[in-house]
Amino acid sequence: MMELAHKDITEQIIGAAFEVHQILGYGFLERVYQRAMQVELQSRGLKSEIETAIKVVYKNTIVGEYRADLLVEDVVLVEIKVAKEYNSNDEPQ
Template sequence: MNTDLLHKTITERIIGAAFEVHSFLGNGFQEVIYQRALAYELAQRNLDFAREIEQDIYYRDLAEPIGTRRADFVVEGKVLVEIKAVKELEDVHLAQALNYLKAYRLEVGLLIDFGSKILTFKRLVLSLSQHLRNL
């Protein structure tokens, strides 16, 4: 399957929900406010999601995790959603979202920023088979 289209319907519905939140709230709130509003909108669209699932982070062949991370949402068990409320997305935000994709072993993610006057987002696709070969 073409990875550009992987989970396209789900990501379109999430982006629509994000636009609804940004249209109503605008920019200027803390991330948690957008997170709660997005949870409402995802539920309105009958999307199954989990919020802030704690994920163990492993290093090399260590049996014990070296820490944990929490992504904002995992939608339909397939799409990771990381939200920000910053003026402009930076490389560090992109790196964080890609690391979460690896940790959660998901291929598709959305990095959504509510912090500017215009909602911005990036759709991320990570080839799991390529990542697993690099472990």
């Protein structure tokens, strides 16, 4: 099995997601879960920023800007999805 990059941070993010889901359940807009995740991650001592601008570089040229739902510890991008059921079509994002 492949080792995750930034495994310790990733495990904290997954734990935070379960905690947010356990407390809030399903039914809110993505923005509510995004903010709740930020609160939970910060309560765990992790730096977490909402929609920080990230420059996209292609062959040494800036070709755009990306705003992830959360940037954790400046190394892990988190995309929040709100759906009643898991959808594998969301994985590429």
